[in-house]
Amino acid sequence: MQHYMEPAPVKIKYFTPGVIFISLIALNGIIFLLGRFIFGIGAVTNLNNQYPWGIWIGLDVGAGVALAAGGFTTAALGHIFHKDKYEVITRPALLTAMLGYTFVAMGVFTDIGRWYYIWHPLVFWNHSSPLFEVGICVMFYLTVLYIEFLPVVTERFIGNVKLPGALKRLNRPVDKLLRALDRGLDKTMFIFIIAGVVLSCLHQSSLGTLMVIAHSKMHPLWETPILPLLFLLSAFSVGFPMVIMESIAASRSFGLKPEKEVLSGLAGYVAPLLGVYLAFKIGDMAIRDTFKYLTEFNLQSVMFTIEVVVGFIIPFRMFMSKAVRESTTGLFIASFLVIFGVFLNRFNNFVIAYKPPYILDVYIPSFGEISVTLGFIAIEILLYRLLVRIFPVISQPNYGAAASAKFEIKGGSK
Amino acid sequence: MQSRREFLKTSALIGAATMGVSAVSNSKLKAASPESAAPAEHMGVLVDSTLCIGCRKCEWACKGAHGLPQGDFDSYEDRSVFKKMRRPDDTALTIVNEYKPNNLGDPDFDVKIQCMHCEHPACVSACIVGALSKEENGAVIWDTDKCIGCRYCMVACPFQVPAFEYQKALDPKIMKCDFCFDRQKEGKLPACVEICPVEALVFGKRVDLLEEAHRRLKNYPDKYFNHVYGEYEVGGTSWLYIGSENLSGKVFPKLGTETAPGVTESIQHGLFAYFVPPVALYALLGGIMYLTKKNEEED
Ligand code: SF4
Numbered sequence: 001m002q003h004y005m006e007p008a009p010v011k012i013k014y015f016t017p018g019v020i021f022i023s024l025i026a027l028n029g030i031i032f033l034l035g036r037f038i039f040g041i042g043a044v045t046n047l048n049n050q051y052p053w054g055i056w057i058g059l060d061v062g063a064g065v066a067l068a069a070g071g072f073t074t075a076a077l078g079h080i081f082h083k084d085k086y087e088v089i090t091r092p093a094l095l096t097a098m099l100g101y102t103f104v105a106m107g108v109f110t111d112i113g114r115w116y117y118i119w120h121p122l123v124f125w126n127h128s129s130p131l132f133e134v135g136i137c138v139m140f141y142l143t144v145l146y147i148e149f150l151p152v153v154t155e156r157f158i159g160n161v162k163l164p165g166a167l168k169r170l171n172r173p174v175d176k177l178l179r180a181l182d183r184g185l186d187k188t189m190f191i192f193i194i195a196g197v198v199l200s201c202l203h204q205s206s207l208g209t210l211m212v213i214a215h216s217k218m219h220p221l222w223e224t225p226i227l228p229l230l231f232l233l234s235a236f237s238v239g240f241p242m243v244i245m246e247s248i249a250a251s252r253s254f255g256l257k258p259e260k261e262v263l264s265g266l267a268g269y270v271a272p273l274l275g276v277y278l279a280f281k282i283g284d285m286a287i288r289d290t291f292k293y294l295t296e297f298n299l300q301s302v303m304f305t306i307e308v309v310v311g312f313i314i315p316f317r318m319f320m321s322k323a324v325r326e327s328t329t330g331l332f333i334a335s336f337l338v339i340f341g342v343f344l345n346r347f348n349n350f351v352i353a354y355k356p357p358y359i360l361d362v363y364i365p366s367f368g369e370i371s372v373t374l375g376f377i378a379i380e381i382l383l384y385r386l387l388v389r390i391f392p393v394i395s396q397p398n399y400g401a402a403a404s405a406k407f408e409i410k411g412g413s414k
Numbered sequence: 415m416q417s418r419r420e421f422l423k424t425s426a427l428i429g430a431a432t433m434g435v436s437a438v439s440n441s442k443l444k445a446a447s448p449e450s451a452a453p454a455e456h457m458g459v460l461v462d463s464t465l466c467i468g469c470r471k472c473e474w475a476c477k478g479a480h481g482l483p484q485g486d487f488d489s490y491e492d493r494s495v496f497k498k499m500r501r502p503d504d505t506a507l508t509i510v511n512e513y514k515p516n517n518l519g520d521p522d523f524d525v526k527i528q529c530m531h532c533e534h535p536a537c538v539s540a541c542i543v544g545a546l547s548k549e550e551n552g553a554v555i556w557d558t559d560k561c562i563g564c565r566y567c568m569v570a571c572p573f574q575v576p577a578f579e580y581q582k583a584l585d586p587k588i589m590k591c592d593f594c595f596d597r598q599k600e601g602k603l604p605a606c607v608e609i610c611p612v613e614a615l616v617f618g619k620r621v622d623l624l625e626e627a628h629r630r631l632k633n634y635p636d637k638y639f640n641h642v643y644g645e646y647e648v649g650g651t652s653w654l655y656i657g658s659e660n661l662s663g664k665v666f667p668k669l670g671t672e673t674a675p676g677v678t679e680s681i682q683h684g685l686f687a688y689f690v691p692p693v694a695l696y697a698l699l700g701g702i703m704y705l706t707k708k709n710e711e712e713d
């Protein structure tokens with residue numbers, strides 16, 4: 001295995017004007033978040049008895065889980081199907097998934113009325129509830145993601161443990177411990193990698209099952225018993241675009257050259273995946289005869305059209321073109337569109353499609369809700385920037401300063 | 415009860431029917447999905463909206479029975495509240511709405527609304543921690559010690575009933591009619607039924623109420639629209655309604671006869687049938703991982 005690129009901590013200044021701006025958004029979010037915990041959900045959100053779920057579930061959780069799909073899709077490609085050339089992107093994708101899911105959990109924690117009972121699903125089981133399954137799978141998957149990230153931590157500190165002051169004497173034992181941990185992980189990592197993919201498939205689809213029980217309240221453009229399948233297929237489709245966009249954005253921000261060859265390769269998988277999704281979506285609509293709802297002009301039909309045309313069909317066509325797949329700008333735009341499409345799809349499914357039979361007040365997300373959602377995204381970006389400076393995540397040309405080659409990616413290489 | 419037993423004996427449905435002969439006297443029985451069958455011990459209430467005078471005493475009694483601020487007894491005589499359609503919420507677990515008749519000239523009619531206590535409740539099936547349960551007497555009740563406040567029950571309920579105390583930072587509750595579960599345990603009637611001055615609400619075994627409902631529909635075909643709302647809707651509800659016109663689509667949502675959680679439960683149980691699908695996927699991925707690795711080593 002020849003590595004001309006090596007994951008290494010990136011050497012950049014943390015604060016730039018952009019980062020300061022993002023910090024302000026994060027701060028604004030934190031203020032409203034405090035408001036939610038001190039004064040209750042009603043004080044910050046516009047949720048009511050007709051609309052029990054808003055953007056915190058639709059975006060923070062629904063879209064959050066889908067957009068973190070880069071983690072399990074690249075893990076499957078790189079570690080399970082052993083397409084080695086993609087190993088360079090498994091780490092950034094893993095980090096994004098880890099952060100993404102952490103904030104999905106934060107979103108749930110914020111949205112549920114009794115956050116101090118968040119552990120209840122571990123004790124009180126309701127097998128018939130898809131939400132129970134989503135909850136359990138997300139908890140386990142989050143644990144798996146942290147375990148998968150551990151080798152990156154051990155790699156960073158093995159032979160490099162420098163505890164301050166009196167703790168110095170512990171340097172050697174800690175180093176030994178890390179090495180033992182690393183060896184243990186090395187041998188068992190494949191278990192976690194496969195588990196991560198299985199858990200992902202389960203909860204990505206069950207997230208779609210959530211709205212099936214509310215079928216009488218759902219707009220027919222989205223309502224279908226195959227929602228779980230559609231959610232799974234769209235999660236497959238959005239995984240690689242997410243990695244591509246993130247790679248391009250990160251390299252720009254860190255002053256590196258994007259790995260065109262790898263990204264173009266990844267892009268090759270996107271059109272077929274999108275195609276399968278579209279085939280099922282359109283086929284289902286034809287069978288259930290729901291195209292007729294598109295002739296009505298209302299919020300639902302407009303949102304649906306934007307979602308499917310801008311977010312799925314246009315990028316599907318773009319990813320089919322070789323020219324697009326080989327241009328950084330083309331890749332960026334096409335990937336962005338898919339991400340937009342899946343993001344909108346989750347928002348539409350959880351918020352726009354939900355039409356309660358008795359509407360007393362319509363739901364429009366409050367400034368506070370939007371602030372918290374944006375705040376979470378901002379904190380995620382800030383943490384990402386912080387972590388790639390500390391840990392060897394982003395692959396860079398090996399100038400010798402990079403981490404020792406001995407500890408490269410462990411996952412699945414056994 | 416005796417005649418019912420006799421009937422059962424001769425019925426072609428003996429055996430299969432055992433407990434859930436929900437509508438023995440109803441000729442529609444053969445067409446009914448098996449889901450409409452409810453255990454015979456389930457209690458219910460028959461609401462006859464042609465009798466309801468809109469006095470809203472049930473609202474007052476309900477609040478009293480559930481420790482909610484009741485306000486002045488006389489204030490309930492104010493009929494101006496009927497100008498707006500209301501919904502049960504965290505301050506009132508039941509409310510009475512007034513509806514304009516389809517035929518101009520007919521009198522307005524009033525309908526009391528609360529949790530329907532579905533025979534196959536979506537809320538119970540959906541709740542992440544099983545905080546909602548269908549009790550032996552038919553009541554669907556909520557357990558404050560389990561609920562995490564996710565509000566999925568509200569998303570799931572086809573009648574849009576459960577409400578949430580959004581204004582509370584600590585221990586917000588899911589608020590909905592509990593069929594006076596505690597009062598029933600003490601042998602008392604539900605508070606609303608007890609106070610109703612005109613017997614617009616009749617409490618009893620669901621099977622008997624259905625019989626009574628159909629008796630009224632048959633005896634007074636001019637007075638009633640021939641439909642018992644709740645007999646088959648979403649697989650049946652413990653609360654049953656009859657009225658001068660079709661309540662489906664006007665007072666209540668138009669719902670099919672299939673149970674609300676049916677599709678979801680078959681998806682869930684299909685996916686997790688003895689954990690076979692997840693384990694099979696695990697094995698498949700493990701196999702691929704092993705084989706591709708081997709290929710690579712051979713290359
Ligand atoms: S009406 Fe709604 S809250 Fe009441 S039992 Fe049925 S699903 Fe549950």
Ligand code: SF4
Binds near residue numbers: 541542543556562
């Ligand atoms: S809000 Fe409470 S009762 Fe309702 S589904 Fe969630 S945990 Fe269950």
